[in-house]
Amino acid sequence: MNFQQFRFVRAAVRNDLNLTEVASALYTSQSGVSKQIKDLESELGIELFVRKGKRLTGLTKAGHSALQMIERILLETENLRRYADQYHEQESGRLVIATTHNQAIYTLPGAVQKFMKLYPKVNIELRQGTPKYVTQTVINGIADFAIATEGMDQHAELITYPCFSWRHVVVVPRGHALTKKNNITLADVAQYPIITYNHEFTGRTSISSAFVQAGLTPDVRLTAIDADVIKTYVDLGLGVGIVAEIAMRDGKYPNLVTVAEDVKFFEPCTTKIAIRRGTLLHSYAYRFIEMVAPELKEAELRKTANPA
Amino acid sequence: MNFQQFRFVRAAVRNDLNLTEVASALYTSQSGVSKQIKDLESELGIELFVRKGKRLTGLTKAGHSALQMIERILLETENLRRYADQYHEQESGRLVIATTHNQAIYTLPGAVQKFMKLYPKVNIELRQGTPKYVTQTVINGIADFAIATEGMDQHAELITYPCFSWRHVVVVPRGHALTKKNNITLADVAQYPIITYNHEFTGRTSISSAFVQAGLTPDVRLTAIDADVIKTYVDLGLGVGIVAEIAMRDGKYPNLVTVAEDVKFFEPCTTKIAIRRGTLLHSYAYRFIEMVAPELKEAELRKTANPA
DNA sequence: ATAACTTACGGTAGACGTAAGCATC
């Protein structure tokens, strides 16, 4: 039993049981991976993987349980290494952040800029994707933490911390009919084609529920993954946009205006930071989080994510 | 980083930082231990031990935290091995039970006998000692579980399960004055020299508190670690014995009788089984526990000792 | 003076990589 074997097993599961991929992902030879896994199985006296001839097709029942233990052991070993690193006052390394487009482009830039000045030797990686991808990336330990708004609360493996709240706003080109109307209602908005986020990719619960509650079925003509695409099409006069208010603060589309911003058609959304339970981060990761949400202090995060 | 290094660090702390002892305990060379520990320290980039010249004198602050992580990693690795063993339906191995004399001699024999028939290839080791030794042995992972009455509830690392309750009884030689008296009180008992358990070694809270509550200061003339010694001296007429009622069921001292057994001078004691939290036992260990306390089922023990 | 850790060094087991073999798709 050694850590390398554990890493191979974990990677095998994460790479669809393709040992060739595992080998390339972990920068080693395929035959070595194969042998180490077999060695581990023989030492434990149980088969971890179901094999069909020479192909791995799944985990055995025992393998499933063993995998959980192995993942925990590796997690804690990585914690130990990170702990040592930070004790060492190390200020170089990697910082992997899983996030969605909205956060990557509208909320993170300020923190990233500050962080890069403070820790010039830390390599920042933004892993951008859907909420599902974001949570998976953190659960797998590929990213140190996540910043996103949707899809992070349903996972027992994650612990989430609220950062800030915001609402969706209605956006139209300057001079649009809605800009001339007073006392705008959601029904008024629903009379125009809607351009907003793709549900599957971005989550837009608060938007949908607002229309449902008002008894309206909006004509969602076009959906996109990020606000910039949406704004581009609204700018072209193809419909009324609904985007996060933070997406309107960059002033890059001078021809677009928000309407009835005081009406608050939609329930607020809360952007959260998620850390995998039991994960200890580098000290600079906590610094980064504090830059995004100053009220989230390292001591608190460490305590809640690592009870005991 | 490898498991051997972790084992060396753990053993170093458990063997008073004496690496020579560590080497002999783990059946390896002293120089190897020394080198591996240094290698680990250099890989982590932190000193785990405080050194005074060539002698280890303590743990550093970082070493203290690292030790906790290391112990947890080793614990879970041992769990993995045991899990595999039991999946393998393995019926050979070791079963280490930490216990006190009283349990070793009066409650365990029946279970041990049954167990040895059922699992002839399992080596049973009874680690007998004081309550403090018993708890320490389980916390260190040297014993699989403990059976004892006192001193196990104060440890957060342990989870205890009540097995059965019993009381202490008053024992005298046949024909003793107390056997002729009716309506015996504790005050009557206190008029004679008392022979009972050594407080430090065995714990005798319920005995002491009974006398305190009755406003009596008994003349505890002789204390011993085990009931057989006590009974021997009572048999010689040197005083009145107070022993666990279970110790009177063997019939080996035909000249001794209990007095006023219906009076119940002392509060009941509960003998408990303790498992270190996070420890997974061999299946045969659960079988043994069920033999001692049939209501303690494997599923329940595994669930409570291994949440998540 | 003794106990105890470190350093040096040679031997060996085990991990790694290349290449060939064989089983699925």
Add this chain to the structure above:
DNA sequence: GATGCTTACGTCTACCGTAAGTTAT
């Protein structure tokens, strides 16, 4: 036939043990 796992084998790293060196008690 292509992909992908296993087996075989040579290489080399790194762990282990012996022995000598060094530092506290």
